[in-house]
Amino acid sequence: MPAQSSDLEDLFGRLRTVVDDRFTTSAAVREHHGRDQSYHPAKSPDAVAFPRNTEEVSTIVQLCSDVSMPVIAFGAGTSLEGHVAALHGGVCIDLSEMKEILSVNSADLDCRVEAGVTRKQLNYEVKDKGLFFPIDPGADASIGGMSATRASGTNAVLYGTMRDNVLGLTVVLSDGRIIRTGGRSRKSAAGYDLTRLFIGSEGTLGIITEVQVRLYGIPEAMSSAVCPFKTLDDAVNAVILIIQLGIPIARVELLDEVMMDAVNRYSDLEHPIRPTLFFEFHGSKQTVREQAESVGEIVKEYGGGDFAWATKAEQRNQLWQARHDAYYAALALRPGCEGWPTDICVPISRLAESILETKADIKRYGLLAPIVGHVGDGNYHLSILVNPDDESEMEAAKSLNDRMIARAIEMGGTCTGEHGIGYGKIESLRSESGDSVDVMRQIKRTLDPRNIMNPGKIF
Numbered sequence: 331m332p333a334q335s336s337d338l339e340d341l342f343g344r345l346r347t348v349v350d351d352r353f354t355t356s357a358a359v360r361e362h363h364g365r366d367q368s369y370h371p372a373k374s375p376d377a378v379a380f381p382r383n384t385e386e387v388s389t390i391v392q393l394c395s396d397v398s399m400p401v402i403a404f405g406a407g408t409s410l411e412g413h414v415a416a417l418h419g420g421v422c423i424d425l426s427e428m429k430e431i432l433s434v435n436s437a438d439l440d441c442r443v444e445a446g447v448t449r450k451q452l453n454y455e456v457k458d459k460g461l462f463f464p465i466d467p468g469a470d471a472s473i474g475g476m477s478a479t480r481a482s483g484t485n486a487v488l489y490g491t492m493r494d495n496v497l498g499l500t501v502v503l504s505d506g507r508i509i510r511t512g513g514r515s516r517k518s519a520a521g522y523d524l525t526r527l528f529i530g531s532e533g534t535l536g537i538i539t540e541v542q543v544r545l546y547g548i549p550e551a552m553s554s555a556v557c558p559f560k561t562l563d564d565a566v567n568a569v570i571l572i573i574q575l576g577i578p579i580a581r582v583e584l585l586d587e588v589m590m591d592a593v594n595r596y597s598d599l600e601h602p603i604r605p606t607l608f609f610e611f612h613g614s615k616q617t618v619r620e621q622a623e624s625v626g627e628i629v630k631e632y633g634g635g636d637f638a639w640a641t642k643a644e645q646r647n648q649l650w651q652a653r654h655d656a657y658y659a660a661l662a663l664r665p666g667c668e669g670w671p672t673d674i675c676v677p678i679s680r681l682a683e684s685i686l687e688t689k690a691d692i693k694r695y696g697l698l699a700p701i702v703g704h705v706g707d708g709n710y711h712l713s714i715l716v717n718p719d720d721e722s723e724m725e726a727a728k729s730l731n732d733r734m735i736a737r738a739i740e741m742g743g744t745c746t747g748e749h750g751i752g753y754g755k756i757e758s759l760r761s762e763s764g765d766s767v768d769v770m771r772q773i774k775r776t777l778d779p780r781n782i783m784n785p786g787k788i789f
Contacts, residue, residue, distance in 0.1 A: 384502065392505065400420025400782050428445050440545055441456065442498075448471065449470060460547055463545055480529050484654075499512060504780065532784060549614075551618040553622060555610075568607070569706060572625055572628055582705060585653075585656065592659040661715065673710065688733075698714075745762050752788075
């Protein structure tokens with residue numbers, strides 16, 4: 331980073347020539363771009379630029395590289411592990427003005443979008459073609475940000491994650507070079523899979539500016555249902571059997587009784603305050619009916635209650651919006667406090683054990699921490715509600731988080747199924763990946779020798 335203020339002013343002057351009035355050092359704008367949705371302390375960049383195309387991003391990065399100025403990509407600011415915090419200052423590159431859908435190939439079920447396009451925008455644009463993009467992390471995140479963090483969400487049990495749905499990328503490297511990875515073909519054996527290298531790299535290897543993604547036909551029929559259970563153990567074991575039998579449900583979400591109470595209050599619902607599963611089925615009318623009947627039989631075996639159905643679009647939207655608002659519903663349980671969101675993922679056979687032991691830890695530490703999870707793929711989340719000024723409470727929250735992560739790794743799982751590493755789970759990555767982290771560091775040094783790409787994240 332430049333040592334003298336005159337160096338900064340010179341760089342900022344050059345950057346202004348690239349993006350004109352789309353460059354600012356305003357304190358309010360910088361503060362907004364230094365924080366995400368988590369409890370992690372904010373750290374503002376020195377300036378924020380709003381490019382409108384890949385070439386402008388390339389020029390900005392090249393100018394910053396010349397003086398070793400850090401650059402941090404910013405999408406919608408919905409990350410949860412401090413990904414956008416400018417830990418070493420630098421220039422934040424906000425991609426929100428790069429929101430053009432470049433092409434839609436209906437016959438091949440794919441499209442190419444600029445990084446600032448959000449998932450809701452994309453689905454609105456392709457709906458009239460009978461298509462949709464299924465990756466749904468809850469927040470209206472940008473497609474570029476979802477790629478950089480390897481996002482997932484409620485539909486992952488059927489449609490996979492961003493890793494499975496990105497065909498190719500345009501990426502600006504740390505020296506300003508522009509590369510394109512992958513393509514529109516559904517498979518390739520040509521060279522290294524650079525697309526997967528950048529998926530989940532959290533802006534530490536390059537800045538993603540365009541994304542080629544898979545699309546899917548909108549199902550003929552979609553039905554959602556809510557089912558309460560007497561115990562959390564029964565709810566989770568029902569899911570395990572559903573998955574093991576290969577029933578192709580589109581969504582299956584778990585809310586414990588604490589989260590169910592929060593969601594009822596926040597979204598004005600009246601579901602029983604018990605461990606609850608939210609289901610959704612996609613397909614033809616016949617297959618949806620068959621899936622629902624099969625799941626219903628399993629649910630009864632585990633003492634589940636009757637399904638409360640949501641078959642109309644507005645009913646389904648209300649149900650899933652309530653699920654997506656679960657984090658804010660949790661925060662409302664303890665006004666004035668902050669959320670410590672965290673997640674892990676384990677093999678499906680260990681899911682019940684993992685969740686029940688985590689519930690016991692929550693009670694042991696005396697914390698309020700509602701649970702919600704994409705349990706169809708073994709992934710669940712805690713929203714630990716904390717007072718950041720209470721040192722003992724923060725220490726208890728850290729211990730709870732550490733125990734949950736250690737348990738997941740011991741079970742053959744991961745320290746994060748969705749949220750990523752950022753700077754909040756750096757130690758956990760080493761515990762999980764061991765010497766593989768050193769190989770990751772070597773890749774980082776090769777592609778970013780000056781360490782300007784979102785420094786302080788992942789490692």
